[in-house]
Amino acid sequence: MAFKLDSKVPAGELAQKWSNHKAAIKVVSPANKRKLDIIIVGTGLGGASAAASLGEMGYNVKVFCIQDSPRRAHSIAAQGGINAAKNYQNDNDSVYRLFYDTIKGGDYRAREANVYRLAEVSNLIIDQCVAQGVPFAREYGGLLANRSFGGAQVSRTFYARGQTGQQLLLGAYAALNKEIAAGSVKSYPRHEMLDIVIDKKTGEAKGIIARNLVTGELERHGAHAVVIATGGYGNVFFLSTNAMGSNGSAAFQCYRKGAGFANPCFTQIHPTCIPVHGTQQSKLTLMSESLRNDGRIWVPKKLEDVEAIRKGTKKPSDIAEEDRDYYLERRYPAFGNLVPRDVASRAAKERCDAGFGVNETGLAVFLDFKTAIERLGKETIKQRYGNLFDMYEEITDVNPYEQPMQIFPAVHYTMGGIWVDYNLMTTIPGLYAIGEANFSDHGANRLGASALMQGLADGYFVLPYTIGDYLSKKIQAPKINTSDAEFDEAEKAIAEKIEKLFAIKGNRSADDIHKELGHIMWENVGMARTKESLERAISEIQALRKAFWSDLKLVGTKDSFNVELEKALRLVDYLELGELMARDALNRAESCGGHFRSEHQTEEGEALRHDEEFAYAAVWEYKGMDQAPELTKEPLDYEFTHRAQRNYKD
Amino acid sequence: MNFTLKIWRQKDAKSQGAFETYKVENISADTSFLEMLDILNNDLVHAGKEPVAFDHDCREGICGMCSLHINGHAHGPSQAVTTCQMYMRKFKDGSTITIEPWRSAAFPVIKDLVVNRGAYDEILQAGGFVSVRTNSVPDGNAIPIPKEDADESMDAAACVGCGACAATCKNGSAMLFVAARVSSLAKLPQGRVEGARRAKAMVAKMDELGFGNCTNTGACQAECPKQISIAHIARLNREFLWAKLKD
Numbered sequence: 001m002a003f004k005l006d007s008k009v010p011a012g013e014l015a016q017k018w019s020n021h022k023a024a025i026k027v028v029s030p031a032n033k034r035k036l037d038i039i040i041v042g043t044g045l046g047g048a049s050a051a052a053s054l055g056e057m058g059y060n061v062k063v064f065c066i067q068d069s070p071r072r073a074h075s076i077a078a079q080g081g082i083n084a085a086k087n088y089q090n091d092n093d094s095v096y097r098l099f100y101d102t103i104k105g106g107d108y109r110a111r112e113a114n115v116y117r118l119a120e121v122s123n124l125i126i127d128q129c130v131a132q133g134v135p136f137a138r139e140y141g142g143l144l145a146n147r148s149f150g151g152a153q154v155s156r157t158f159y160a161r162g163q164t165g166q167q168l169l170l171g172a173y174a175a176l177n178k179e180i181a182a183g184s185v186k187s188y189p190r191h192e193m194l195d196i197v198i199d200k201k202t203g204e205a206k207g208i209i210a211r212n213l214v215t216g217e218l219e220r221h222g223a224h225a226v227v228i229a230t231g232g233y234g235n236v237f238f239l240s241t242n243a244m245g246s247n248g249s250a251a252f253q254c255y256r257k258g259a260g261f262a263n264p265c266f267t268q269i270h271p272t273c274i275p276v277h278g279t280q281q282s283k284l285t286l287m288s289e290s291l292r293n294d295g296r297i298w299v300p301k302k303l304e305d306v307e308a309i310r311k312g313t314k315k316p317s318d319i320a321e322e323d324r325d326y327y328l329e330r331r332y333p334a335f336g337n338l339v340p341r342d343v344a345s346r347a348a349k350e351r352c353d354a355g356f357g358v359n360e361t362g363l364a365v366f367l368d369f370k371t372a373i374e375r376l377g378k379e380t381i382k383q384r385y386g387n388l389f390d391m392y393e394e395i396t397d398v399n400p401y402e403q404p405m406q407i408f409p410a411v412h413y414t415m416g417g418i419w420v421d422y423n424l425m426t427t428i429p430g431l432y433a434i435g436e437a438n439f440s441d442h443g444a445n446r447l448g449a450s451a452l453m454q455g456l457a458d459g460y461f462v463l464p465y466t467i468g469d470y471l472s473k474k475i476q477a478p479k480i481n482t483s484d485a486e487f488d489e490a491e492k493a494i495a496e497k498i499e500k501l502f503a504i505k506g507n508r509s510a511d512d513i514h515k516e517l518g519h520i521m522w523e524n525v526g527m528a529r530t531k532e533s534l535e536r537a538i539s540e541i542q543a544l545r546k547a548f549w550s551d552l553k554l555v556g557t558k559d560s561f562n563v564e565l566e567k568a569l570r571l572v573d574y575l576e577l578g579e580l581m582a583r584d585a586l587n588r589a590e591s592c593g594g595h596f597r598s599e600h601q602t603e604e605g606e607a608l609r610h611d612e613e614f615a616y617a618a619v620w621e622y623k624g625m626d627q628a629p630e631l632t633k634e635p636l637d638y639e640f641t642h643r644a645q646r647n648y649k650d
Numbered sequence: 651m652n653f654t655l656k657i658w659r660q661k662d663a664k665s666q667g668a669f670e671t672y673k674v675e676n677i678s679a680d681t682s683f684l685e686m687l688d689i690l691n692n693d694l695v696h697a698g699k700e701p702v703a704f705d706h707d708c709r710e711g712i713c714g715m716c717s718l719h720i721n722g723h724a725h726g727p728s729q730a731v732t733t734c735q736m737y738m739r740k741f742k743d744g745s746t747i748t749i750e751p752w753r754s755a756a757f758p759v760i761k762d763l764v765v766n767r768g769a770y771d772e773i774l775q776a777g778g779f780v781s782v783r784t785n786s787v788p789d790g791n792a793i794p795i796p797k798e799d800a801d802e803s804m805d806a807a808a809c810v811g812c813g814a815c816a817a818t819c820k821n822g823s824a825m826l827f828v829a830a831r832v833s834s835l836a837k838l839p840q841g842r843v844e845g846a847r848r849a850k851a852m853v854a855k856m857d858e859l860g861f862g863n864c865t866n867t868g869a870c871q872a873e874c875p876k877q878i879s880i881a882h883i884a885r886l887n888r889e890f891l892w893a894k895l896k897d
Contacts, residue, residue, distance in 0.1 A: 053784040068705060069771050071811055072713040088791065124785065131787035133780045133841045135804040135834065142794025160804060166712055167807060174779035181775040189768070214760055243707040277680045282688045283709040391711065394728075394735050395682075460784050509695040511688070556700050560662065561761040563703060564695060 003260050003619055003632040008421040009113040014640045015095075018117045021422065022465055026472035033058035036471050037480065039208055039223040041193045041250050043070035045165075045452055046435025047229030048172035049459030055179035057464060059471075062221055063176070064188045064210055066245050071173045074231055074243040075455060078165025079288035079388070080149060081157035082452040084122040089146050093154040095119045100641060102450060105151040105340050106415070106443020107593035107609065108643045109263070109617070111636060113422060114440045121461040122453050126158055128460055132171040136160050148293055151340040151447040151648075162288055162387045168452055172459070190214050192566065193250045195490045196226060196257050198428060203258075205431035206480050209490050213566065216559040218494060220487045222480025225430045225467055228254060229459070232414035232436040234267065236574045236581065237526075238518025240411035241273060241286040251418050251437050252573040259426040260419035260619040260632065262439035264577070265585035268446055268594045269527050270412035271297075271344035274395055274405075275364040284410040285395060287367070288388055289448040292337045294372035294381065295405070297344070298324045299356040299365050309358050316358070316366055316404050327351055331604075335648040342445040342594045342607070343648060345409035349527050350605060352408075359406055368404035409527060413451060415442040415594065416584070419619045419634070423466035424458060427619075430470060434458035439617065444593025498558050501568050506551030510567040513548050517541065517571075517578055525582050530598045534586040538579055542626070545575040580620060580629060587631065590614045602645070611643055651677045651738055654746040655690065657702055660759050663766075667759065669748075679739040683726065684709060684716065686738055703762040711735040711875065714810030717817075718763055719750040724814035724873040732812060732875040752817035756824070756860050767813050769859045770827060777851035778831040780840050799837045806834035808876040815870035815878075821862030826870040828852050829886035830878050836889055846893035853890055 010021040028036065036059050040051045043065040051063040065073060085098040099119040103110060126144070130136065136158050137145040146155040160167035179185040190213040197207040197220075207222035233248025234240040255261040272287045300306050301323050308314035327347055329336045339347075348365045351357070358364050373381050378401060382389070389400045396406070418426050418433035420440055425432050435455040442450065524537035548571065556562040591600040591607035592614070600608045616633040623629055652675045660667030674690050681689070684706050691701035707715040716733040720726035725733045728740055741747060749763065757765040809830035816824045832849050835841025841848075864883060871880045 049784075056783055067707060067713070067715060068767055069811065071771075072707055072715050074708060074713070076713050077708045077710050086790070126790040127787045128782075128784060130790040131780065131782045131840055133803075133835045133838050135800050135807050135838065136790075137804075138795055138797045138800040140797050142796055143791050160807075163712065163808065166810070167804075170807065174774065175782075175784070177771070177775040178779040178781060187771070189771075243713065244709060245707050278678050280678065280681060280685060280689055282685050283682075285710055390730075391735065394731060395737065396680075397737075397739065464784065507696075509692055511692050511695075553695060553698075555695055555698060561703055561764065564701060 002630060003427055003621060005260070005419070005619060005632055005634045006421060007111065007634060008423055009111065010422065014112065014116050017113050018120055025466065025469035028468045028472050028475060030058050032475040034060070036060065036474060037062070037223040038225050038227065038467070039221055040064070040227045040229055041208065042073065042229035042231060042437070043173070043176070044073035044075035044229060044231055044435060045169055045172055045455030046459040047073070047227070048169065048176045049456050050227055050229060050434060050463050051185050052172060052175035052179050053460055053464040054467070055182070055184035058184070061179070061185040062188060062223065063185055064191045064193060066190065066192045066213065068189055070176055070187060070189065071169065073169060074246050075452065076166045076169045077243065078452055079162045079286070080290040081147065081159035081164045081449040082125065082168060083149065083156050083447070083449045084126045084158060084453065085119055085156060086123055086126060088144060089155045091154040093156050097154065098122060098156065101152050102441070102447060103443070103641055104646060105447040106445050107607065107646055108443065108611070108615070108638065109592050109636065110443030111440055112638060112640055117462065118441050118454060118457050121457045124461055125453060125456045129168055129171050132174060134160065134167045134171045147290060148338060149448040150289055150292060150338045150344070157449045159290070162290070162385065165452055168456065172456070191219070193253070194218070194494050194569065195253050196431065197486050197490045198257055200486060202429070204429045207482060207487065209494055214561050216557070216562065218491050220482035220491060222482045224471060224474045224477060224480065225432065227432040227434060227463065228418060228437050229434050230437050232417065233577055234411045234414050236517065236578050237411040237521045238514050239276065239281060239284050241270060241284050244283060247570040248577050249570050249573045251433070252577055254418055254426060254428065254431060254433070256622050257428065258622070259428050259431060260621060261417070261580065262419035262617045262619045263416035263584065264581045264620065265525070265588060265595050266415035266444050266593065267411060267581070268341055268413040268415060269345045269409040271341055271348055271409050272367060272407045273410035274392070275359060275361065275408040286410070286412065287392060287405065287407060289341070291367060291385060291388060294376070294384065295337065295367040295369050296326055296371055297328050297337055297365055297367055298326045299351045299358055301325045303355060306356050306358060310360055317370070317402070332648045334650045339648045340445055340447060345527060346596060348409055364406040364408045366404035367407045369400065370404070373401065413446055415439065415444060415446055419617065423469060424463050425466070425470065432463060432467060434463055444595055498565065501552060501554050501565070502558065504550065504552045504554065506553050508547070508551045509553055510564060510571050513544065513552065514567070514571050514574065517544055517574060520544065521578055525578070525585055528596050528598050529585050531586065534582045537582040538586070541575065541579045541582065548575055576625060583629065584618055584620065587618060588614055606646070651679060651743040653677065653741065656746060656748045657763070658750045659702070659762050662761055663758055677738050679737070681738045682709070682734060683736040683738065684734050703764045705764050706734055709734040712810060714812040717752050717765065717812055719752060719817065721748055724752070724818045725875050730875060730877050732810070752813050754813070754817045754822050756816060756822060757813055769861070770811050770813060770824070772859060773824065773828060773852055773855045774831060776855035777848040780835065781844060793839050795838060803834045803837035806830045806837070806878060806882050809878050810876055812875065814873050814875060816861060818869045818873040819862065820867065820869065821865060823864045824856050824861040825864035825883050825886065826874065826878055826880065828856050829882040832889055833882035833885045836885060845889055846896060849886060849889040850893050
């Protein structure tokens with residue numbers, strides 16, 4: 001049975017939709033809010049800001065995270081900044097321009113109304129964070145400073161050194177702490193959601209099963225609404241810039257229980273990461289996109305120079321200016337080094353595939369600050385990027401003030417996620433998804449400094465209102481009874497799954513199998529995809545899944561702190577999610593944003609969309625582990641923008 | 651490179667712990683310290699043994715999750731980095747490396763190298779925030795803030811809450827952690843309003859949770875991966891005294 005998707009986008013002019021919608025949706029009175037329980041899973045920017053705001057409004061909130069403190073969620077790692085349409089730089093920025101850049105950056109695969117709302121509330125975010133005491137960078141006059149980011153020709157990015165995500169999260173975490181102290185929010189750190197519980201009669205979400213990661217105990221928690229704020233699933237690739245614990249399992253359980261999963265193949269490969277150094281690596285490190293403000297990306301023009309650099313007979317600084325190919329500036333004169341991430345990543349791959357990669361693996365390009373240091377002086381560069389340069393030197397043992405950095409693209413963010421309507425509700429009533437966990441705002445490619453914006457927009461300014469429309473129907477509802485049959489069944493199913501994992505007693509560790517999955521994904525469902533590679537990925541993942549269920553080696557016990565069990569449980573989901581991504585990529589026989597099907601490119605090698613066939617969000621419905629999922633399409637109507645071939649050249 | 655590792659193993663909070671010795675071989679100099687432990691753990695799993703539990707997450711030095719005492723130093727011998735940012739080239743080939751959990755009464759061991767730092771959350775819940783409601787705030791540029799103040803606030807706000815300061819202090823004091831938050835907010839007009847209440851509440855909570863007193867040894871500053879200065883402790887003391895005087 002296919003989904004009946006209703007995006008609930010309000011009618012009317014684009015700029016009026018959100019105001020009209022807020023006026024039309026119901027609110028819950030203070031006396032009734034006290035009677036309503038909300039569960040929020042995840043404490044990144046989305047989860048923490050939603051929990052703080054909803055607690056403050058008077059709801060009873062429970063918030064869960066897998067880390068030892070809500071402050072450690074992976075939003076903290078965002079370095080560069082957060083976008084807002086303040087126009088403080090007087091460069092003719094506006095809500096419309098931010099909206100347009102985001103829609104264009106996403107290659108016309110996002111929902112117009114959601115993106116406009118995101119741009120509209122972006123300004124409130126900056127005000128909110130300043131009031132919380134977030135120490136944004138300032139100019140000498142005491143006003144907020146901005147910098148530029150990829151995919152935009154205005155300077156609209158607010159930042160706090162190279163630690164913007166950390167500072168914004170500390171702001172949201174402080175707001176959360178205020179509510180924890182007030183008793184409106186209860187925090188459950190070191191807890192992992194293992195299932196969502198659905199009411200059989202009404203089909204509504206009514207709670208979760210969580211595992212206490214310290215004791216191993218399975219706990220039942222009931223609520224009138226559940227919010228998934230657990231981030232993205234980039235770690236399906238094993239190597240990514242995501243935190244080690246980031247995983248797709250909470251979202252995947254929702255999919256298993258009937259929530260639609262939209263555009264799973266839309267993965268962002270970030271152009272500026274430190275290249276892979278060997279086979280024993282567990283994690284890739286991102287170098288902030290802000291470096292592209294002053295850094296110039298190049299490879300040598302001559303293959304003999306490439307050879308000499310690889311052999312170590314020449315240093316990059318020995319290559320004369322006229323022998324360097326600043327390929328982004330060459331190909332995209334209007335945006336230069338500040339093209340969107342997908343474009344920059346593919347351009348690096350193109351040069352490396354042509355044999356110009358500058359390290360032994362042939363998978364690296366230079367990011368050079370020579371020109372910027374000559375123009376601005378070392379001190380200014382140090383002030384702007386000092387901590388990033390130090391980090392680079394710590395990791396690679398190369399001083400980037402003297403020799404250019406080596407960078408290569410790596411998996412960074414997933415634009416796909418749980419399908420949500422304009423209210424951020426999934427196809428399961430009472431189940432919401434916010435931040436990176438949902439699919440709605442970034443289309444096929446996210447612009448830099450927009451992830452933080454979306455997390456906080458959803459959590460502070462959108463969900464707290466839209467959830468009231470649903471909860472207003474629940475004011476007579478009693479407390480959720482966690483001893484009923486649905487909770488019994490959900491807990492029993494998890495207990496059995498865990499027993500089954502321990503019973504395999506095979507020879508391969510979860511990491512061994514996960515690495516193999518990551519390899520299949522990167523080679524076949526990575527930066528360039530073809531029909532053949534995707535079909536190959538599907539069959540290889542299916543085979544690997546069989547191998548997992550017959551050859552996993554799991555040590556320790558279920559009723560204790562057991563990281564191996566956590567990894568195995570997450571891998572169960574990755575082994576299905578990887579296949580879903582490949583199936584979605586196979587279905588989408590076009591190129592758009594981060595999804596590049598080699599068969600579909602322009603003569604100049606740019607992504608070639610097929611709007612007549614694919615101007616839709618692909619929403620997948622789970623049919624069972626070894627069954628093909630069912631596709632439902634949400635048409636993406638572009639009422640207010642003209643869909644054009646993206647052009648960053650002029 | 652080859653190393654001998656002496657690692658603290660402890661089944662759970664209630665059990666006695668002890669050091670166990672392991673060998674790791676053929677480790678590349680470019681391997682990070684935690685990747686070296688990943689390699690050891692994968693070997694242990696293959697041998698049917700329980701891997702060493704340790705906290706980590708972002709591996710980019712910002713989440714504050716990693717927390718190892720290495721050769722007697724919080725976050726190891728390097729300055730100004732967290733454990734996850736340390737690379738094996740910093741260690742001598744063939745050497746023995748001792749790895750322990752944070753040693754602080756306020757951070758009880760959960761398992762092996764994993765400790766419970768919930769006390770830091772509790773301190774911040776006592777007052778480490780500005781009491782503003784969502785959506786009822788002025789424009790971000792309504793109050794100009796001198797750049798030096800914003801910069802100093804940011805210096806203090808760089809604290810990742812890892813716990814190295816309390817784990818290093820011979821008195822088990824959390825003063826640097828508390829000072830970082832108090833000082834960061836005290837330097838901004840938005841934080842000034844509740845300054846007195848905040849300083850008193852956070853210090854009282856720190857004392858209640860069993861952290862020790864500060865005797866200005868400066869060990870916390872030396873081991874802090876974010877190089878938070880003890881000048882912030884001086885500011886905390888001023889804030890606290892001023893608040894008490896006003897009572």
